Amino acid sequence: MEITVTVNGTSHTHDVEPRTLLVHYIREHVGLTGTNIGCDTSSCGACSVHLNGEAVKSCTLLAVQADGQEIRTIEGMADADGTLHPMQQAFMENHGLQCGYCTPGMVMAATSLLEENPQPTEQDVRLGLEGNLCRCTGYHNIVKSVLAAAAND
Template structure:
């Protein structure tokens, strides 16, 4: 079936099987492999993308369900001139990653969290990231990255 959606501002149209998951549509049909597949069971959050601005786990959404929607992946976060999005910049500044596998999902989940709660406490961030697992960092620097990003003027425009 033909599935159309907007990915990072670009209209996409691909002929895929009805059973195609959004994450596979993004990785295989669109060719954007920044969104990782971790557990593939709605647990780890590695495949988190924004669907109409809200975080979702793209392993548990059919591409067909997202037809007509706006999707943002990690590739759509930085500005066109290469300047990092404030959440990405905060990860760099705070050393918010080690192996990096969970990072795209973390960045998307934090972006959604900060949209809903622009001035979170540390507790808000820890609770808000309950759907994203990291096996390297112990979360400390990821939480710090979210808090630093929340203080970026760009996030409050």
């Protein structure tokens, strides 16, 4: 099936097998490998991207469902001049990442969380990120990063 998807502001047209998951489409057809895969049950959130501005797990959608839609991935977050997105900057300043594998998904989910709730409490952040797993940080500094990003906004 031929689909046209706008990814980080650029339009892409590809012929894909109908069973292709959005995450595989992003990684293998568009060639953006910043979006990681951590499970096969939509449990870990490593593959979170924005679909029309809202965080989704890109393993739960077929690529064909994104036809005509706007996708933003981690590669679309920082400015072209190298300035990090405020959420990326907050993760860096608060040591919100270690191995970095969950980080792209975590950043995408966290930015979406703040879109919905710009001034969350600590508990709001913990509940809001419960679909994203991290094995390194114990979440302490991830929560701190998101709260810092909210405070700086």
